[in-house]
Amino acid sequence: MPAPAPADKAKQPLADRTILVVGAHGGFGEVLARACARAGAQVVLLGRRIPRLNKLYDALEADGAREPAIYPLDLAGATPDDYATLASTLERECGRLDGIVHCAAEFKGLASLENMPLDDWFTGMHVNLTAPWLLTRACLPLLRQREDASVLFLIDDPEQLSSAFWGSYGVSKHALLGLIAILRDELANSPVRVHGALPGPMRTALRGRAYFAEDPGSIPLPDAYAKACVSLLTGGPDAPTDAVVKLQPERANPPRPLGLSTFSN
């Protein structure tokens, strides 16, 4: 495919790229997949629910996106061989890979470390930490073939996650920061940029499982953070170089009125 003209490059900064969105039918994954497609990328949608992947595929096609691809995979059960197959399929079917965004996350709800079921501990640590690493590891040879490639791990507020009851979600997100630091150092002389991407609170199923008493209308939709994530994938001379990049919301999402009467004297 010919390189996009400069004017198109401004509108479609990901025009010549293939981006793998992991957890593509989640709250943030879906809006990010749509934003990457609007930015011109070929998007590979990875998730564990085929009907939801199909629905998103149809929505992207209806939006006029470049033909997306679907890759059903459950990160809880996937093995290193499965990730090797993913990488070879991407190479065969797409011919390249320019970026991975890890949006999948396992979080069953708040629980003390002492009382959380051991299965939840193992699954949380695996899906949030080990699986993203195994997937990235398998895809690194493909990413290294590009002049500029990007791996983004969605992280969560470490200060918040240092308090009680965040369980394996909290521990795995802390460990992810260590993975990001070490991997960045090891890839410092490679074309692969590695970042932790930190959004603010987003109105998604995951947030609802922790903050069940809050008014969801007061929390921004995940759409607010998609553009910042696309620009992190795009890179370029002005791109942030920090290990953790706080995603700036595109627009303030004004809290929805609560419908309470206003009293005045």
Ligand SMILES: NC(=O)c1ccc[n+]([C@@H]2O[C@H](COP(=O)([O-])OP(=O)(O)OC[C@H]3O[C@@H](n4cnc5c(N)ncnc54)[C@H](OP(=O)(O)O)[C@@H]3O)[C@@H](O)[C@H]2O)c1
């Ligand atoms: N929401 C927030 O306020 C917030 C704040 C800071 C950081 N983050 C981070 O942002 C990222 C996206 O979170 P979100 O809020 O969009 O959460 P979400 O709506 O719950 O989406 C998470 C996605 O991960 C998928 N997933 C879970 N286990 C999986 C597995 N074994 N295999 C494949 N996919 C699996 C879920 O699939 P199912 O739909 O099948 O369950 C879902 O699609 C996460 O890394 C989260 O830690 C979120």
